[in-house]
Amino acid sequence: MDRNAKQLKTHLFKQRVWKESPNQAFTFYCPLCMASRRIPMHPKAGQPIHFVRIALLTLVFTLLTWEWFGPKGLVAFVPFWIIFEVLYRAKVRGALACKKCGFDPALYLVDTQKARVAVQEHWGDIAQSVKSKAPRSSLDSEESKP
Numbered sequence: 677m678d679r680n681a682k683q684l685k686t687h688l689f690k691q692r693v694w695k696e697s698p699n700q701a702f703t704f705y706c707p708l709c710m711a712s713r714r715i716p717m718h719p720k721a722g723q724p725i726h727f728v729r730i731a732l733l734t735l736v737f738t739l740l741t742w743e744w745f746g747p748k749g750l751v752a753f754v755p756f757w758i759i760f761e762v763l764y765r766a767k768v769r770g771a772l773a774c775k776k777c778g779f780d781p782a783l784y785l786v787d788t789q790k791a792r793v794a795v796q797e798h799w800g801d802i803a804q805s806v807k808s809k810a811p812r813s814s815l816d817s818e819e820s821k822p
């Protein structure tokens with residue numbers, strides 16, 4: 677393989693559209709309006725720091741309730757994890773929707789028709805707000821010009 681082709685191949689791999697890095701904010705491009713999007717967390721729960729946090733919470737819970745549960749309090753990890761994951765997914769879901777065009781990638785994965793209706797409603801609201809803000813006299817005067 678020639679050197680330029682090798683450099684081009686490595687350059688293409690560096691410019692991924694969907695960047696997944698655990699230490700940075702999660703960035704991607706909106707597939708509808710191509711706006712650069714950024715959410716401040718990883719989209720998937722289950723990162724090592726999440727396990728550490730829930731384990732610490734479980735340890736504190738176990739120590740606080742040692743008289744009643746003893747070492748059986750460690751089982752509280754499971755309900756804590758379930759609550760954490762539900763809340764985390766809701767937070768990610770809320771942050772994923774594009775503020776510019778209203779496209780919701782999660783809704784698109786679930787039901788394509790609902791996603792299309794949501795985008796059309798979003799653009800319809802924007803069009804109505806633009807129409808209501810535009811001064812009627814300037815629109816009328818432009819229409820009367822030949």
Ligand SMILES: [Zn+2]
Nearest residue numbers: 706709774777
């Ligand atoms: Zn968008």
